[in-house]
Amino acid sequence: MTSVAAHAPAHGVHHGPTSFWRKYIFSTDHKIIGIQFLFVSLFFLLVGGLLAMQIRWQLGFPGKPMPGGGILPESMTAGGVILPEYYITLVTMHGTFMVFFAIMPLLVGVYANFLIPLKVGAHDMAFPRINMASFWLALTAGLIMFAGFFVPEGAARAGWTMYAPLSARPDLSGSNIGQKLWCLSIIFLGLSSILGSLNYITTVINNRAPGMTWFRMPLSVWALFITAILGLLALPVLSGAAIMLLFDQTLGTHFFDPAAGGQALLWQHLFWFFGHPEVYILILPAMGMVSDIIANGSRKPIFGYHSMVFAIVGIAFLGWMVWGHHMFMSGMNPMLGSTFMVSTMLIAVPSAIKVFNWMGTMWRGNIRFHVPMLNAIGFVGMFAIGGLSGVFMAATPVDMFIHDTYFIVAHLHYVLFGGSLFALFGAITYWYPKMFGKVMNERWGKIHFWLTMVFYNLVFFPMHIIGMGGQMRRLYDPTIYTFLKPQQPMNEFISICAFILFAVQIIFALNFLLNLKWGKKAPQNPWEDNGLEWTLPNPAPHGNWERPPNVYRGPYEFASPQVPEDYLPQTRKLPTDREPAAAGTGH
Amino acid sequence: MSHAAADNLMLPSRSFERGVDAYDIKLGMWVFLASEVMFFGALIGTYIILRFSVDQPWAQPGVILNVPLTAFNTFLLICSSVSMVKAFAAVADGDQKNLKFWLFMTMLGGAMFVGVQVFEYIKLLGHGFTPSGYREGSQLAEHALADPLKYGAATGGLYGSTFFTMTGFHGFHVTCGVVSMTYLFFTKALPGKYSQQDYRGIEAVGLYWHFVDLVWIILFTIVYLV
Amino acid sequence: MEAATHKHPNYVLIWLYLAVLTVVEVGVAFISHFSKSTLIVLLLFFALWKALLVALYFMHLKFERWNLRTIALIPIPLALILIIIVLQEGL
Numbered sequence: 047m048t049s050v051a052a053h054a055p056a057h058g059v060h061h062g063p064t065s066f067w068r069k070y071i072f073s074t075d076h077k078i079i080g081i082q083f084l085f086v087s088l089f090f091l092l093v094g095g096l097l098a099m100q101i102r103w104q105l106g107f108p109g110k111p112m113p114g115g116g117i118l119p120e121s122m123t124a125g126g127v128i129l130p131e132y133y134i135t136l137v138t139m140h141g142t143f144m145v146f147f148a149i150m151p152l153l154v155g156v157y158a159n160f161l162i163p164l165k166v167g168a169h170d171m172a173f174p175r176i177n178m179a180s181f182w183l184a185l186t187a188g189l190i191m192f193a194g195f196f197v198p199e200g201a202a203r204a205g206w207t208m209y210a211p212l213s214a215r216p217d218l219s220g221s222n223i224g225q226k227l228w229c230l231s232i233i234f235l236g237l238s239s240i241l242g243s244l245n246y247i248t249t250v251i252n253n254r255a256p257g258m259t260w261f262r263m264p265l266s267v268w269a270l271f272i273t274a275i276l277g278l279l280a281l282p283v284l285s286g287a288a289i290m291l292l293f294d295q296t297l298g299t300h301f302f303d304p305a306a307g308g309q310a311l312l313w314q315h316l317f318w319f320f321g322h323p324e325v326y327i328l329i330l331p332a333m334g335m336v337s338d339i340i341a342n343g344s345r346k347p348i349f350g351y352h353s354m355v356f357a358i359v360g361i362a363f364l365g366w367m368v369w370g371h372h373m374f375m376s377g378m379n380p381m382l383g384s385t386f387m388v389s390t391m392l393i394a395v396p397s398a399i400k401v402f403n404w405m406g407t408m409w410r411g412n413i414r415f416h417v418p419m420l421n422a423i424g425f426v427g428m429f430a431i432g433g434l435s436g437v438f439m440a441a442t443p444v445d446m447f448i449h450d451t452y453f454i455v456a457h458l459h460y461v462l463f464g465g466s467l468f469a470l471f472g473a474i475t476y477w478y479p480k481m482f483g484k485v486m487n488e489r490w491g492k493i494h495f496w497l498t499m500v501f502y503n504l505v506f507f508p509m510h511i512i513g514m515g516g517q518m519r520r521l522y523d524p525t526i527y528t529f530l531k532p533q534q535p536m537n538e539f540i541s542i543c544a545f546i547l548f549a550v551q552i553i554f555a556l557n558f559l560l561n562l563k564w565g566k567k568a569p570q571n572p573w574e575d576n577g578l579e580w581t582l583p584n585p586a587p588h589g590n591w592e593r594p595p596n597v598y599r600g601p602y603e604f605a606s607p608q609v610p611e612d613y614l615p616q617t618r619k620l621p622t623d624r625e626p627a628a629a630g631t632g633h
Numbered sequence: 634m635s636h637a638a639a640d641n642l643m644l645p646s647r648s649f650e651r652g653v654d655a656y657d658i659k660l661g662m663w664v665f666l667a668s669e670v671m672f673f674g675a676l677i678g679t680y681i682i683l684r685f686s687v688d689q690p691w692a693q694p695g696v697i698l699n700v701p702l703t704a705f706n707t708f709l710l711i712c713s714s715v716s717m718v719k720a721f722a723a724v725a726d727g728d729q730k731n732l733k734f735w736l737f738m739t740m741l742g743g744a745m746f747v748g749v750q751v752f753e754y755i756k757l758l759g760h761g762f763t764p765s766g767y768r769e770g771s772q773l774a775e776h777a778l779a780d781p782l783k784y785g786a787a788t789g790g791l792y793g794s795t796f797f798t799m800t801g802f803h804g805f806h807v808t809c810g811v812v813s814m815t816y817l818f819f820t821k822a823l824p825g826k827y828s829q830q831d832y833r834g835i836e837a838v839g840l841y842w843h844f845v846d847l848v849w850i851i852l853f854t855i856v857y858l859v
Numbered sequence: 860m861e862a863a864t865h866k867h868p869n870y871v872l873i874w875l876y877l878a879v880l881t882v883v884e885v886g887v888a889f890i891s892h893f894s895k896s897t898l899i900v901l902l903l904f905f906a907l908w909k910a911l912l913v914a915l916y917f918m919h920l921k922f923e924r925w926n927l928r929t930i931a932l933i934p935i936p937l938a939l940i941l942i943i944i945v946l947q948e949g950l
Contacts, residue, residue, distance in 0.1 A: 686949025
């Protein structure tokens with residue numbers, strides 16, 4: 047089926063016999079690094095989930111002893127009842143772990159690393175050793191963050207957004223070393239991210255196989271490329287801010303100290319200047335992978351490929367100018383409030399274009415409802431809901447009422463869980479054969495999808511309602527407020543559904559882990575897809591190809607009239623195809 | 634990787650689609666420098682924002698910091714930038730001797746810059762100028778009490794915070810540059826491993842070095858002279 | 860300075876420009892009859908001129924392809940947006 051010689055395992059990087067350590071632990075192979083990120087990030091996803099379970103216990107059953115709470119130390123629980131100081135730590139660290147150590151590395155650390163060289167036809171990343179450094183820095187950052195739980199007074203407590211002056215003053219927050227560890231961890235993570243972005247950008251610009259022009263790249267690669275640019279330019283600002291915060295905490299500097307002329311709002315501006323591009327980092331790769339999966343599942347080219355590319359670029363571009371919408375209630379200059387409202391409303395347009403294009407792709411398609419397709423369609427629906435609630439927030443006068451309520455919590459979970467996480471369930475299933483040479487079980491994949499979809503909506507949709515009813519974020523005990531008491535049964539309901547939702551993920555975990563060893567061997571191209579990665583054996587060999595393959599067409603040639611099959615791989619040469627200009631020359 | 638002997642690695646790889654007409658390491662360094670612009674932008678931006686939003690006056694230029702010494706230091710760094718580009722031009726022309734000479738001069742210039750900065754820091758800290766402001770009971774604190782306008786007594790805390798953070802991180806970057814150059818000098822330049830067909834490391838470290846010089850040109854102006 | 864791939868610019872001349880600009884800058888900073896705003900504008904002008912000389916000639920940006928120049932330039936408007944917007948807080 048393929049014209050590419052893919053059998054020779056080693057490309058010219060002639061290694062001698064490599065030890066286990068060099069092959070699997072200190073590897074410079076982008077595929078191994080991607081898999082390393084996968085295991086570490088899934089672990090931190092579990093950590094984030096466990097923290098969420100404790101939050102939901104306290105919110106659903108305030109003041110009641112938590113099952114298993116007895117094993118936690120006295121500083122966290124009293125007789126199994128979660129203490130307020132521990133609750134605020136839970137909320138802070140749940141957000142921190144999920145954003146920085148679960149979703150971001152799952153989307154970028156795993157898939158940028160694993161997919162980019164394969165999908166553009168390169169041997170590996172442009173800088174393999176820097177790539178390895180990027181992983182180890184990220185892991186170090188994660189361990190530093192995790193260490194926060196084991197220091198006196200526990201982990202950081204000022205919310206995942208670490209607002210100053212609370213975060214700078216241990217006498218106010220109650221956490222000293224934990225706060226400092228948070229800053230240190232973020233500085234390491236920032237460097238890891240920047241080094242990763244460096245690699246992704248250079249590889250996409252300079253190492254595309256002959257014939258892989260910009261507008262023949264899959265949308266997953268476009269999305270990961272643009273995401274890398276966002277990361278490259280946003281993370282340094284966060285690192286700078288974290289350094290300043292760390293200095294305020296340790297060296298006695300006064301960046302965020304109003305008493306000495308510093309500005310508390312400066313932290314918010316710096317943080318959200320990073321923070322808003324960050325949320326696009328958390329969604330764009332998911333959108334890109336969903337595009338690939340939906341085209342494949344619909345057996346149709348993606349609807350409006352060029353507008354999809356421009357939408358990604360548009361979202362990334364506008365994303366730099368909307369950060370103030372996180373600060374409508376901060377007391378910033380009101381003139382800024384209006385400016386940010388307009389720019390935020392504009393950004394709904396490219397996102398909507400993407401949603402309509404996914405629907406257009408599926409329209410009259412020959413749809414295969416495989417597990418990745420189910421998750422991808424789920425993504426589209428849930429992202430649409432999350433995006434719609436975002437339109438409410440964009441309007442400053444409306445945000446005055448819903449800011450810092452559970453309405454916002456609902457919005458962010460719809461886009462991050464309903465969006466990114468469903469996309470990840472789909473992506474993990476889709477590229478599992480390429481990574482491990484096995485397939486995940488289809489039936490259990492479907493059961494997992496449907497149960498997750500049902501319970502996920504039962505958990506997060508009601509949060510829109512209790513948020514409108516006035517329940518604030520980071521609240522320890524809603525029942526102390528008379529006006530919130532009537533909503534408490536809803537909180538209990540949400541919590542019970544959340545426990546079930548968490549339990550359902552065991553299905554995914556087992557499906558993922560057990561099939562690593564006992565799964566059915568995967569055929570080379572199980573999804574009958576066009577991407578370059580499917581022309582290689584499973585798992586793909588070190589160095590990928592002997593020589594970069596020639597590319598003759600775009601990535602979404604499904605149902606092409608030129609061939610009897612309903613897919614036409616990018617590297618398959620038809621008699622009518624010409625060789626690409628840069629084919630097979632040079633070094 | 635069967636390629637002909639003496640492939641010119643300074644040219645972009647022709648096995649791939651046309652990128653930016655620059656080999657990977659050069660593109661990578663430019664991309665990295667873009668992130669550094671954002672990093673220093675955040676630090677310098679913070680300084681500008683804090684200084685121009687605060688009501689009380691800032692200390693007058695030259696009162697706390699040693700402008701003549703730093704002006705000399707600035708000139709030194711600029712000279713090291715020139716020696717760097719001369720090293721680059723030398724190896725581009727195949728001149729091994731001048732490559733080694735000018736690279737060594739650059740390392741020397743960079744090391745001297747850091748030395749002068751460290752000396753300056755020690756003097757400042759000794760007089761009482763710290764990251765948290767004018768240290769209580771120090772000479773500087775006394776001067777500030779006597780003449781609050783000239784010494785910017787009310788904004789001393791911010792002055793210290795921004796000065797040490799900006800120049801400290803710049804100095805850290807210079808140090809990393811000197812260390813990298815020393816490494817390349819001993820492992821590659823001295824043994825003659827650079828040639829007209831491959832001097833990528835020199836160009837990359839050169840770009841980094843010029844960037845560090847560029848940042849200092851801005852810093853010197855807005856921190857020492859304004 | 861012979862040409863390998865292209866003719867090298869005259870680095871010594873650029874060095875001279877930079878040295879002169881530095882001296883002028885320091886001189887201007889100590890002339891007391893400029894108002895503060897004029898002083899800032901003048902000093903920034905000199906600093907930017909020097910920075911441009913380094914970027915265009917030492918870093919070879921003048922001779923690079925347009926897309927490499929774009930990569931180098933992109934962060935600058937972003938940093939400016941951050942600074943200008945946050946400056947509004949102080950006004």
